[in-house]
């Protein structure tokens with residue numbers, strides 16, 4: 001098996017585009033649920049539309065991943081560390097997928113069609129279901145907290161590899 | 175004399191402070207509305223109400239102004255709700271200063287419209303942070319609210335409405351106003367700022383009303399005998415009107431168009447009806463209608479969402495067990 005030193009260009013593009021998108025989405029989400037300012041509606045609209053983009057991107061990214069070899073983890077990691085690294089990556093994918101799905105389903109059950117940049121609208125129920133709304137509204141909030149914690153761990157691990165272990169892990173994504 | 179000059183120097187700061195009340199969050203706003211002991215499972219505002227169903231019979235007059243499908247000639251059903259202002263689902267109907275009508279149109283899975291209207295035609299204030307202070311003043315009592323109005327000259331249109339307003343004896347006899355303005359957008363992309371009102375077809379004096387649920391009982395009895403009908407009347411702004419200021423009335427001379435009739439054919443206690451699960455957020459809009467920059471209108475979405483989130487979670491947790499509205 002070949003072992004590339006770096007992630008492919010497409011994988012790096014996906015990674016950094018999604019990183020920027022997801023961090024903006026988290027920030028927008030946290031701001032807009034608190035704010036009563038006139039821009040709240042604008043951010044909310046953009047949050048939902050870009051959230052749909054995020055869902056498409058994460059699927060495209062996973063498909064893309066199937067077609068690419070990825071750099072192996074450094075050989076000196078313990079098997080536990082390797083397991084944690086891999087598990088945290090799959091958990092990140094899972095959360096990146098669950099965020100937009102829960103966001104959409106919350107709006108779906110609240111009977112709020114989603115306008116995507118004025119291009120098209122995603123459907124919503126005709127008869128509101130407040131209990132299902134509650135499930136996905138709370139889930140969206142909890143998953144967002146889990147995602148923030150995992151992103152923090154992920155960034156800390158990358159910096160740890162680079163500055164303390166001084167291996168190639170961070171550079172393989174640059 | 176010298177002291178006076180110092181005051182002048184301070185004046186810009188003082189007036190800036192007076193114009194800019196402290197900013198509050200959606201959570202703080204809803205906390206204030208719900209009060210010390212929240213009524214779990216109920217709306218944090220307009221908690222007491224009754225579900226209604228019926229249809230909008232459009233005469234097609236507004237179709238040239240807006241693409242929204244329901245303005246074409248035809249009939250669109252709705253799930254609505256009469257309510258009274260306040261956070262207590264068992265409060266006496268006749269004590270509430272404001273009566274309300276909300277409508278939800280689900281034209282299709284991608285086109286829905288929510289509307290929440292009140293009896294006053296204008297707000298007393300024009301931004302949510304000052305509105306927060308107004309509610310604080312109302313809660314503090316008559317002295318505080320008098321002082322509040324004295325400090326807020328923008329309340330004058332609201333106060334002149336209030337001075338002449340006579341509550342009627344029925345939900346069916348009130349006029350319900352959008353207060354906030356919206357844009358109608360037609361297929362050519364032209365936009366027209368409008369406000370609207372639901373105008374009653376009956377007059378009911380407030381004489382023979384009694385009891386905690388007087389209005390709820392009256393409407394329940396009435397709808398068995400006759401449909402409850404309102405004319406849906408739109409007022410078109412012209413260049414002189416500021417569509418972003420909900421405290422300023424527009425002159426009576428503005429062009430008005432009646433888009434059709436809102437006809438209510440049945441009512442259901444709210445806990446049994448479909449309206450209870452709906453968030454009548456006025457920023458759920460169909461193609462052909464858009465929000466203005468009115469700061470009050472723009473504040474409503476986040477506040478309604480916070481209230482909805484709280485009561486949805488409580489509903490999910492089964493907090494409603496054993497509680498009744500009637």
Ligand code: HEM
Nearest residue numbers: 025026029030033048051052054099100103104141144479
């Ligand atoms: C990567 C994708 C997404 C991320 C990271 C994200 C993140 C967030 C965060 C952090 C919040 C605040 C949560 C809270 O305070 O409890 C939020 C709220 C919200 N999100 Fe998302 N979101 C995403 C996708 C979506 C999508 C696709 C939709 C809908 C189509 C959506 C709709 C909403 C709505 C409506 C709220 C506010 C709910 C309310 O006001 O009650 N989100 N989001």
Ligand code: HEM
Nearest residue numbers: 217219220255274276290291292302352353454477481482
């Ligand atoms: C900044 C201004 C406002 C705030 C913060 C606010 C807040 C709220 C909240 C939190 C609810 C409960 C939502 C729910 O749980 O479903 C509510 C309901 C309601 N509001 Fe407002 N509101 C504002 C302005 C207005 C205005 C201007 C009107 C009228 C034009 C209005 C009419 C109503 C009505 C009719 C309901 C009850 C709707 C129903 O039957 O479910 N509100 N409001």
